[in-house]
Amino acid sequence: MEETPARLAAKPSWLLTQLAVHAHRLASDGFGEVGARGYHYRILAALDEFGAASQAELGRRGNMDRSDVVAAINELAERGFVERTPDPDDRRRNLVTLTAAGARQLRRMDHALDRAQDALLEPLQAEDRQTLTLLLARLLAHHRRE
Amino acid sequence: MEETPARLAAKPSWLLTQLAVHAHRLASDGFGEVGARGYHYRILAALDEFGAASQAELGRRGNMDRSDVVAAINELAERGFVERTPDPDDRRRNLVTLTAAGARQLRRMDHALDRAQDALLEPLQAEDRQTLTLLLARLLAHHRRE
DNA sequence: CACCAACGTTGGGAAGGCCAACGTTGGCGA
């Protein structure tokens, strides 16, 4: 493998985006084994933790565009992992509900994702993992609040 | 902004990929101001640091697929930032050369990228920035060597 | 009642990353 230009190798944004490629592949390989992708996990996880919700709310929780939520819910509903019904209290909304099959799928995805984390952080000791997670969380929090 | 599911918020792969979105936007906004995108920077930087090279070599240095290098070189050549000539020593290859205009463009992109780094790391002190960069570099090195 | 905001939906596009196929050219072992 030829050497990477120093200009790149030193930039946090380069390290971050390149490493994100690996992280994303590890995660989505795992998801692929159960026929799912990232957006599905974000939705199922939100439903499991906060209960039935509108598509808009799911989008805000998982940082997804409304239009992408539509497509993901279509896929999840087609396989019986969620149910989409009109919200009787607000006819603009759909109420999305997690089914038992969806909860099982979520558990499968959880396991796949846990394995991905291990593979991702493999070279780091527990303390370094903690440090990294903390720093990333601080930065992400800052950028999410504008 | 609604709360993110704890399952997600705690996962390094989530922090990483989400933060990478911000990093990517900061960088590509800066690049956009000079009418460029990420692939262009990788190529110009490699040419500047290592001199004229074949497209395949540029791809390996910047972690790009051969086919994507073709497109990027087309765009760069069209604007006079690089020159593409057949390599007399190996007629399978093209020799890609940085022009003076290309070097100037690279400098512009460097400045834009530096500003992006500052914005990205804004909430961190120098020491934390160093720590983060080191940890990311260790992980990336590990995953690039298989 | 008028107006604006939120919602779901459709359609689209950009960027990065990847793969398969093809013809050309180099290098190497038989």
Add this chain to the structure above:
DNA sequence: TCGCCAACGTTGGCCTTCCCAACGTTGGTG
């Protein structure tokens, strides 16, 4: 020397994530 395989550039395509604009419907508010 010949035959084969590897590397190269190119074309064309696909997927994912992310994002935007527009539309009609519905809720809330002044």
